[in-house]
Amino acid sequence: MEEEAKEIDITKLKQLIESARAISNQDKTYTDESYQALQEAIASAEVSLGEIEFESDLYAALEELQSAIDSLKEIVDLGPGWRFDFGSENSPVANGFERVSDKMNYDADRGFGFKNGTDGFRDQEGPDDLRRDFIIASGKEFQVDVPNGDYDVRIITGSEWNDNTSTYSLEDGETMGGENTAAGEFIEYTDTVTVKDGQLNIVFGGEWARINAVEIVAVEDFNVKFDFGTETSPVKYGFEQVANTLVYDSDIGFGLDQEVDTRDRGVSDDIRRDFIIGKDYQFMVDLRNGSYNVKIIAGDAITSNKSSYVIEGVDQGIISSGTGEFSVLETTVNVTDGQMNIDIGQNGRINGLEIYYDGEVKELNLAPLKELIAKAKTISNADGKYTEASFNQLVTAIKTAEAALETIDSEAALNEAIEALQAALDKLDTKEPNKEEPTEEDPDKSNSDEDPGNIDSDQVGGNDHGGKLPATATSMFNTLLVGFVLLLFGSASFFVIKHRRQQ
16 A cells, blocks of 8 residues: 655745735835746746645745845935936846836826837847847937936947947037947946926937937936946946056046055955055046045955045045954045045055035135134244244245135145144244344454453544544543643642752
8 A cells, every 4th residue: 555645834835925925016126127036936936836746846936936035136226316228128127227118209297208219129138237238219319307407417328249339419419429339348428418498308319329328417416436446356336346457547537546456355245345455546536626525435354454545635534444344434525626636545445435416616614724824923023032034934924824815725725824834833943041143243342351452453443433432542541641740740840949949
């Protein structure tokens, strides 16, 4: 008699199905592709409930459904703006972007679409969701409803399999772009436009005008993020890659002033796992003039870190962190020359950098310099307390600082002016007690005790004394005069007495 098959307990699968069903995408938390894959896995698991005969069947169904749950991909928040992934109705959509298919004409309720249709799409399955597919749009106009204002526009164009030439114009403006790209090459065009009628209009041109994506961000919402590391390590989604070999290029608008070293520890997230490292190097990024909030992430998974940063000439201090720790430096910086410069020193590590536009250049706080000028002006040398040279240097420094008040245009220039004036204050040299500086009359004073007999002719009759006799000469003359008078008196008395005796 055959032994009956052991009944398989499918409770765990039922519970997992219920958990999966409870996952909602009503608030658009997950990408459409990953959420749809979950729904298909749930349907497959429900079918399996009536077909499982062996433990292996159960484990396979559990594994398939759990994999779909684990593969749910949350939509990345790339910040304010409009981001469109151009392609077919069914091809994957890049995370954080919205689908625009070749059949999507403008609709006022939706707020975007093509004015006069397209010439179709192509899906070439690479290199990523954003660039694998495109819409052919030569002579076609794409419309997006936006509030009036200034916008940064980014257009991505290219093909994995074909060469391509695309042009564009914004708001009936000048035709731009037109660079030819070979198969597998993609180019990004960036521009700034003012919208005055509540709608941004982009007209595409070129032989094929293969358009992969369009991004529109209000100027006040501008941000850019960088992931520093090796040429091959993963790059955090939404960040620009900065490899240790990327030297500044004006065409891409950012880079290093020299090649440096790099490390990839292979642990932690895509930002923290790797970094670049060097001694006294600089990272540069082209930006419109304005005020920016800056965030720097630095650290190392296997050792401690101590790196210094000077941004736009202003010393921002040092990021210090222990082994396996990552510190953050946040500050606000003014850019006044179209480029942000970050000098990196000490250990010279940087993992990530985020830059957010914060409006027009902030008015500089000149109060510290004005206060230092007022303090310096209270210092007097009427009592001869300081050496003449050091006091004159302070006077010059005060005049320079006052002139700088009218020309300072950056934190770096302000700090430089403050440091220069403070240095002049610190260098004021006090005279030593009971030690007077020599005067022109000192040589005369030093001769006053000399033997009167040693007076030279210059002292007596020289023009230096205005023809006046020295005090010693006047006393000698008086003595001689008195002696001569006494001699005359004595001689007269002698002759009078002698004459009387003869009589």
